[in-house]
Amino acid sequence: MTKKIFSGVQPTGNLHLGNYLGAIKNFVELNNDKENECIFCVVDLHAITVKQDPKELRNNIRETVATFIASGINPEKSIIFNQSKVSAHAEAAWILSCVAKMGWLNRMTQFKEKAGKDKEKASIGLYSYPILMAADILLYDASHVPVGEDQKQHLELCRDIAQKFNNDFEAENFLKVPEPLIQKEFSRIMSLKDGKKKMSKSEISDLSRINLTDDKDSIINKIKKAKTDVSPLPSNIKDLEKRPEAKNLLRIFSSLNNLSLEETIKIFEGKNFSEFKEKLSQVLSEKLEPISKEITKLMNEKDFLDKILLDGYKKANDIASDKVKKMHEIVGF
Numbered sequence: 044m045t046k047k048i049f050s051g052v053q054p055t056g057n058l059h060l061g062n063y064l065g066a067i068k069n070f071v072e073l074n075n076d077k078e079n080e081c082i083f084c085v086v087d088l089h090a091i092t093v094k095q096d097p098k099e100l101r102n103n104i105r106e107t108v109a110t111f112i113a114s115g116i117n118p119e120k121s122i123i124f125n126q127s128k129v130s131a132h133a134e135a136a137w138i139l140s141c142v143a144k145m146g147w148l149n150r151m152t153q154f155k156e157k158a159g160k161d162k163e164k165a166s167i168g169l170y171s172y173p174i175l176m177a178a179d180i181l182l183y184d185a186s187h188v189p190v191g192e193d194q195k196q197h198l199e200l201c202r203d204i205a206q207k208f209n210n211d212f213e214a215e216n217f218l219k220v221p222e223p224l225i226q227k228e229f230s231r232i233m234s235l236k237d238g239k240k241k242m243s244k245s246e247i248s249d250l251s252r253i254n255l256t257d258d259k260d261s262i263i264n265k266i267k268k269a270k271t272d273v274s275p276l277p278s279n280i281k282d283l284e285k286r287p288e289a290k291n292l293l294r295i296f297s298s299l300n301n302l303s304l305e306e307t308i309k310i311f312e313g314k315n316f317s318e319f320k321e322k323l324s325q326v327l328s329e330k331l332e333p334i335s336k337e338i339t340k341l342m343n344e345k346d347f348l349d350k351i352l353l354d355g356y357k358k359a360n361d362i363a364s365d366k367v368k369k370m371h372e373i374v375g376f
């Protein structure tokens with residue numbers, strides 16, 4: 044069955060191992076399946092919900108495209124574009140914001156985390172961000188949306204918004220209710236400094252994450268400094284329950300080698316961390332160094348990257364402007 048895949052990544056710099064294992068690696072696999080139609084969006088409108096330096100943003104948009112390509116997404120077999128160019132996204136987001144309920148948005152945990160204690164100072168955009176995300180997905184009749192665990196709640200909201208729009212306007216099945224694609228084991232990669240916190244671009248310490256642009260030496264250094272505990276590695280999953288850092292590192296190893304967590308545990312049971320960390324650094328360098336080198340190379344080919352975005356824009360704009368036009372009719376404009 045053909046799947047219509049849509050997903051987005053914010054061009055806010057520091058794309059890291061969490062983005063890769065939680066999302067981009069999955070994009071590549073979905074893109075390799077000939078049956079699927081894939082759309083990957085650089086969500087620059089989402090990026091400006093927190094302050095961005097315009098020059099850096101421009102650079103980060105290209106770097107995100109470079110990361111897609113370097114990771115193995117084929118631009119010939121997918122649509123890659125940046126959100127701000129297709130004006131239907133902002134337009135549909137407005138219409139949907141008149142359908143979504145404040146009460147629904149008030150439940151969004153990511154807003155609470157990002158806005159922190161001083162909610163009054165957060166931008167309105169940060170608050171209504173999940174509605175824009177719903178617009179992104181619904182404009183393309185996406186059937187499946189590959190994301191990390193942190194986006195699950197936003198996808199549930201997207202489903203609610205689609206259903207409410209269809210009901211409110213008696214437009215049965217007009218907005219397609221999408222299915223999330225969340226990889227069970229690897230959907231939440233944690234910080235290298237605290238196994239209870241998500242690996243994140245916004246964390247101040249660079250030692251908390253492996254960036255996709257890190258070279259071999261920094262990977263080795265970061266893994267060496269990654270937090271662990273004093274016990275040797277366990278022989279079963281249950282014993283990992285109170286050991287979040289050990290669990291996270293074992294998960295990273297598993298995902299990179301396409302192994303299950305059980306299989307990885309079998310390899311390292313009873314071993315100490317120094318031996319395991321050496322193997323982990325090795326596989327990380329093997330998998331990430333080619334990506335990082337390719338990103339650097341592609342960043343010197345700006346015309347190539349811009350051409351991908353332009354081609355993607357044309358295709359995405361055709362689909363999205365048609366859908367938003369129909370939305371206009373349904374709403375009564």
Ligand code: TYM
Nearest residue numbers: 050051052053061062065066086176190191230231232242
């Ligand atoms: P963003 O840019 O924060 O993250 C991009 C993707 O990476 C995943 N991710 C992680 N996965 C596992 N472990 C982690 N530590 C980790 N950190 C990030 C995210 O879940 C995401 O899949 N709102 C979205 C972008 C977006 C979008 C969309 C996604 C906008 N419109 C439509 C899907 C469909 C975001 O901010 O992702």
